[in-house]
Amino acid sequence: MKFFIDTANLEQIREAQDLGILDGVTTNPSLMAKEGITGKNNILKHYVEICEIVSGDVSAEVVATDFEGIVKEGEELAELHERIVVKVPMIKEGVKAIKYFSDNHIKTNCTLVFSVGQALLAAKAGATYVSPFIGRLDDISTDGLDLIADIRQVYDNYGFETQILAASIRHTMHVVNCAKIGADVMTGPLSSIEGLLKHPLTDIGLEKFLEDAKKLNS
Numbered sequence: 336m337k338f339f340i341d342t343a344n345l346e347q348i349r350e351a352q353d354l355g356i357l358d359g360v361t362t363n364p365s366l367m368a369k370e371g372i373t374g375k376n377n378i379l380k381h382y383v384e385i386c387e388i389v390s391g392d393v394s395a396e397v398v399a400t401d402f403e404g405i406v407k408e409g410e411e412l413a414e415l416h417e418r419i420v421v422k423v424p425m426i427k428e429g430v431k432a433i434k435y436f437s438d439n440h441i442k443t444n445c446t447l448v449f450s451v452g453q454a455l456l457a458a459k460a461g462a463t464y465v466s467p468f469i470g471r472l473d474d475i476s477t478d479g480l481d482l483i484a485d486i487r488q489v490y491d492n493y494g495f496e497t498q499i500l501a502a503s504i505r506h507t508m509h510v511v512n513c514a515k516i517g518a519d520v521m522t523g524p525l526s527s528i529e530g531l532l533k534h535p536l537t538d539i540g541l542e543k544f545l546e547d548a549k550k551l552n553s
């Protein structure tokens with residue numbers, strides 16, 4: 336399972352990278368706005384900075400919603416750095432653009448996916464990644480994990496190579512459950528990754544070992 340961090344915060348990206356287990360980054364316009372990154376040049380510069388920190392794929396989202404606009408914006412983003420993946424919304428024009436990018440060897444991440452049908456279309460169009468938003472489904476009393484399981488089954492039925500990128504992950508158990516189901520990638524906040532470290536028995540056990548180690552030296 337690949338681990339992506341879902342943020343545009345450089346400090347948090349560096350922290351996850353330093354842990355040695357980071358495989359990539361996802362961003363979206365809301366995450367960029369949260370970091371106060373405004374203006375086209377600053378946004379493009381920020382993507383390049385992220386690419387220079389990590390060694391894996393970095394999703395950069397288009398804001399155009401028409402085919403020509405998505406293609407123009409996506410090509411410009413892809414030119415920035417070899418690690419950029421063009422993030423395209425699951426809309427009709429987006430599906431056409433994903434097919435275009437796939438034919439032109441540009442990696443894509445189909446975002447805002449909330450149903451198996453949408454995931455099927457994204458795979459048919461040749462998306463590199465599909466991003467089902469599990470947390471946002473949970474928010475409206477629908478089990479987001481069921482969607483991951485259903486997409487896994489459909490993709491396996493036909494051998495689609497599109498990677499399931501479980502997105503809108505909110506906590507550590509989302510990560511664990513997505514791993515059980517077989518999501519190819521998870522993207523979530525740093526807290527959802529660092530939460531995996533924690534177990535009270537580890538803390539208690541370590542305290543005891545360190546205490547006993549002192550006796551060995553005395």
Ligand code: E4P
Nearest residue numbers: 341361362363471502503504
């Ligand atoms: C996906 O790539 C999105 O950036 C993200 O996971 C959305 O998460 P949210 O629902 O917590 O905003």
